[in-house]
Amino acid sequence: MRVPVLAVWTRRPLAVDTLTRRERERLAAVPPRARRQWLISRHALKVLLGLLGLPPDTTAHTFPHWRLSLSHTDGAAVAAGTAMTHQHGLGVDLEADRTAPVDTSRFFLDPRERSWLDSLPQDARAAHRLRLWTVKEALFKADPLNHRTVLPDYITADPAARCGRARARPHPGTLFGYSSARLHQGHLSFAVAIRPRSPVPESERPVPALTFDDVAQRISATLSIPVEQLTPGTRLRELAADSFRLVEMAVDLQEEFDTVFTQHELREITTLGELAGLVGVRA
Amino acid sequence: MTLSENDLWLLSYYRSSEINGALFFGQVARTLRGGPLQADVTHHFADEANHAKFWTRCIEDLGYSARKLQGSYQDRYLEAVGLPANLMEVMAITQVFEKRVIGQYHRHLRAPDVHPRVRQTIEKIMEDERWHVKYVREALEGMAAKYGQELIEDTLARFTAADEEVYAKTLAEYGERIAFLGDRSPDA
Numbered sequence: 169m170r171v172p173v174l175a176v177w178t179r180r181p182l183a184v185d186t187l188t189r190r191e192r193e194r195l196a197a198v199p200p201r202a203r204r205q206w207l208i209s210r211h212a213l214k215v216l217l218g219l220l221g222l223p224p225d226t227t228a229h230t231f232p233h234w235r236l237s238l239s240h241t242d243g244a245a246v247a248a249g250t251a252m253t254h255q256h257g258l259g260v261d262l263e264a265d266r267t268a269p270v271d272t273s274r275f276f277l278d279p280r281e282r283s284w285l286d287s288l289p290q291d292a293r294a295a296h297r298l299r300l301w302t303v304k305e306a307l308f309k310a311d312p313l314n315h316r317t318v319l320p321d322y323i324t325a326d327p328a329a330r331c332g333r334a335r336a337r338p339h340p341g342t343l344f345g346y347s348s349a350r351l352h353q354g355h356l357s358f359a360v361a362i363r364p365r366s367p368v369p370e371s372e373r374p375v376p377a378l379t380f381d382d383v384a385q386r387i388s389a390t391l392s393i394p395v396e397q398l399t400p401g402t403r404l405r406e407l408a409a410d411s412f413r414l415v416e417m418a419v420d421l422q423e424e425f426d427t428v429f430t431q432h433e434l435r436e437i438t439t440l441g442e443l444a445g446l447v448g449v450r451a
Numbered sequence: 452m453t454l455s456e457n458d459l460w461l462l463s464y465y466r467s468s469e470i471n472g473a474l475f476f477g478q479v480a481r482t483l484r485g486g487p488l489q490a491d492v493t494h495h496f497a498d499e500a501n502h503a504k505f506w507t508r509c510i511e512d513l514g515y516s517a518r519k520l521q522g523s524y525q526d527r528y529l530e531a532v533g534l535p536a537n538l539m540e541v542m543a544i545t546q547v548f549e550k551r552v553i554g555q556y557h558r559h560l561r562a563p564d565v566h567p568r569v570r571q572t573i574e575k576i577m578e579d580e581r582w583h584v585k586y587v588r589e590a591l592e593g594m595a596a597k598y599g600q601e602l603i604e605d606t607l608a609r610f611t612a613a614d615e616e617v618y619a620k621t622l623a624e625y626g627e628r629i630a631f632l633g634d635r636s637p638d639a
Contacts, residue, residue: 411534412475412478413478414534415478415535419482419535419537419538420482422537422538428537428598429536429537431534431535431540433536434536
């Protein structure tokens, strides 16, 4: 099975004057020394969202996300996403070249992988160690059940392969695929988790994080408005000339996402992003 | 019997209110998912439209045409209570409003010299109204687990207070037209 992944890499920060109000609020909470990196990451993510036709306000998407992933390092960032729906999770990891102490291998490689690494010529080991680190990080991010795993739990079928399969020791039913590449003096890896053939027990299933996209799809269906026109900044009063259509939308969202709004809450909000927040989309 | 200008206005006002009721419940019916409540509200929507038809025929049978009226009691009431935020509030608004309708029609039936055709129309409508109050009350009872009994009671109290205020204002505004109904104090 092939899962096409779209990735956007950049070193350029997003222009501050293009940020949405919520993005500006988020930026204000980032420590000053980390703001440039945050803007670079948001730049990659915003471009990706545009390519995937998703709402462009980056605060509407939270991670881990089943179809989006984000990674950054040393002034660069990569956002990855897929339009496919059969994967269980997506992960990306980007690391700039650096020399890691040899003894870090035991924290993320299993004995067989360490043994393979030790078999390589001395001068080749650092690069492969870093590549495998990005593979493990990508696998970890792609795994929706990663709240109970650590990096050595993800085992590559062939540690020498730049593209291959892997499994997670605690839940071997989930199939992982990964791909890694050299990129601008660094390593870049993607991983996807494919839905297991035998269902994960209900008690172990994670509750997928609700996204703005989910809410927008629902509103689009209720009000017959193209989902592309719905962004977190869309004002509620622009959605329907008949105010009862907004009631219809609000009731439908509450039924769909099992929540309750109050009149006071609805009076306080003016945008779709704020409405999504009421539904439970984390900003 | 000849209808006075005020009689014609009031019957037309009833008709207009029933039309707006149908429009309101049509919207509510469209909002609901499948299930008993969806069926009941859709029935209610049809009842309100029928009531508007009954008033139109009643007025015609008396030799008149219904007046075109823009506003209705519902408009004022919904403006006062604000748009409902959730399904419980939709049903609470309905409960208070249906009680108001029953109270108003009862009051009309108690007035002297009600034309038999008007009485017949009101009594026919009242059969449906009693069912409306019953199913809405049961729907609200079924929502107690989700919304909490206290919140439902608070909401009903809030909407009842708004309705009484709107009714008092309506009586004050149209007092001359409905003086024949007697006591102007809010009726329940």
